[in-house]
Each structure stands twice: as C-alpha cells, then as structure tokens.
Amino acid sequence: AQTVTQSQPEMSVQEAETVTLSCTYDTSENNYYLFWYKQPPSRQMILVIRQEAYKQQNATENRFSVNFQKAAKSFSLKISDSQLGDTAMYFCAFILNTGKLIFGQGTTLQVKP
C-alpha cells in the first residue's frame, strides 16, 4: 500500500525558534518524489519544498529544509527562524509513478509570538 503518515496532529513553536515536522511513507517504488505543502488559514495550498528520491542531498529552500532518510522512508521538514506567517497546516505528500499525489493527514503548526 502507498501511504503517507504524519504522526503529529498539532505542534507549536516560539517565533524565531526551529521546529521539525515528521513524515513517514510507504512505497515499493524506487524512484519517486516527495513534497511538503503548506495550507494557511486562507485555504490556499502552497508548495514549500520538493525532494527527488534518487538524490541523496537534502533539499533546502531558504528557511525550509528536509531530512530525507530513504532507507527509513522518512521525510521530515525543518523550519528555521520560525515566523508568524509560517502558522499553517503542513502536508507531506508523495507522488506515485502514475502521477497520483498522496497526502498525509497534515500537521497544524502554530507559531507563537
């Protein structure tokens, strides 16, 4: 079965601190892509970062970085220097060979001033 699991329904962090959101997935494929999407209260789904499974180097986008452990099928998101605008629901997602994108249940992140 192709699944994505986010074990933290809710998290909070103080402004300017660092927070890590967890994600694990299950697949029998060897080459695939993983994503983190952000959904702020506006409801808009926004791509945060993308990781290609055949690349060992972890992807980074400004304050956002991932820790990709292929053998463990783990794909965590680290947000450094958290800002109030980072408050949102974060979804980990995995794309299948067919192009079908599967989402985790989401983690609600609250950044506190």
Place this chain on the structure above:
Amino acid sequence: DAGVIQSPRHEVTEMGQEVTLRCKPISGHNSLFWYRQTMMRGLELLIYFNNNVPIDDSGMPEDRFSAKMPNASFSTLKIQPSEPRDSAVYFCASSLAGRDEKLFFGSGTQLSVL
C-alpha cells in the same frame, strides 16, 4: 498567469440538489486533479485527468459523483443528488505531465449541503 481558477468559492445547497463545481487549469498544463478535503479524511484524490482523459477515478466516492474535462482549459465536478456528507472543500489542481512536476492548486470550493 492567473493560476488555477475555481468557481464558485462557496456553495450552499439543499440535500438532493445538483451541484456543479468548475475549474480552469493553468494554460499549458495537461494534468488536472480533483481533491476533496475534510477534517475526518484529510485530502483525498477523487479523480485525475491527463490530456483530458480520465486516468484514475478510483477515488470517486460513488455514482453520484461525476467529472468531465471537455477540453484542456475546463473541467467540472458534478454531484447529483447531493447529500450532507458531501460537505467539504473541493480543490482542483493542475500540473505539467510527469510525476516530478509540482501541483498548482486552486483556492477551493467550500461546499455545504444542508
């Protein structure tokens, strides 16, 4: 480009009525996806199209749901008859074909069936 455009943004209807949700993908994109988001089930893929052809509709809940893509710039998701349990946010997303391409989402349609 204006991005993926969905209409209406909000829809309130009574049980038994027909509901039609509309989506205009980004010009040049050839894959289109319909997702449903609820608190209980999260984001579920209902159906997706590639080059206007439905590729996987295994996520469509039941026969009351149908989706069409008559051309590359327009898709509809229809629910007939609607039921209260269909209340959710429905997202349309598009991408260039290929599994490494990121999805661009519309703003969603908040559907409430009373």
